Amino acid sequence: GAGVSQTPSNKVTEKGKYVELRCDPISGHTALYWYRQSLGQGPEFLIYFQGTGAADDSGLPNDRFFAVRPEGSVSTLKIQRTERGDSAVYLCASSLLGSHSGANVLTFGAGSRLTVL
């Protein structure tokens, strides 16, 4: 597609529930990233995929968070046993070039706003 598409745009859930957030990157972009933006904060890195594999998942806050990208295109961020502190905007970005390129430019989606009641 023309841009990075994220669904749902808004998700309200109850504490303890499971949620999935989907990201459809720009066609042809091999690199995909998830960031989390809490209210009043800048985005924080969660995970980076190069192709199908998670090249760096050091930003995932704990083992309730998991992300997959099985075919090297669409990615799903999965959150188990949601907590109120998980409420944030989850941003996905993609880029054409890999992590070692100085010209690496990330294009962000509009985000999925998650609210945990």
Next chain:
Amino acid sequence: TQLLEQSPQFLSIQEGENLTVYCNSSSVFSSLQWYRQEPGEGPVLLVTVVTGGEVKKLKRLTFQFGDARKDSSLHITAAQPGDTGLYLCAGRKPGGSNYKLTFGKGTLLTVNP
């Protein structure tokens, strides 16, 4: 620990005024980027600065990277309501993989007509 401090946090000005926002750190960055984020949207890249002392211009926006590559500024001339948004700076640490951006909290700019 907030590695990138942005100031001011909020700024409300009248159309036509000039303004400068700042991004400061005690750490050296190999490059620094400025983004603008509008409500309900993701950040959009405005510029990347790489060399200490570098100045880049984008229409009415002037970006400067500090000589020591620890700080940056964004100056807007004759601000317009369309400039309203959250301005974020983000840096890449030396030797770090360039996907891992460290963002500041941003400056929320409102330009009133």
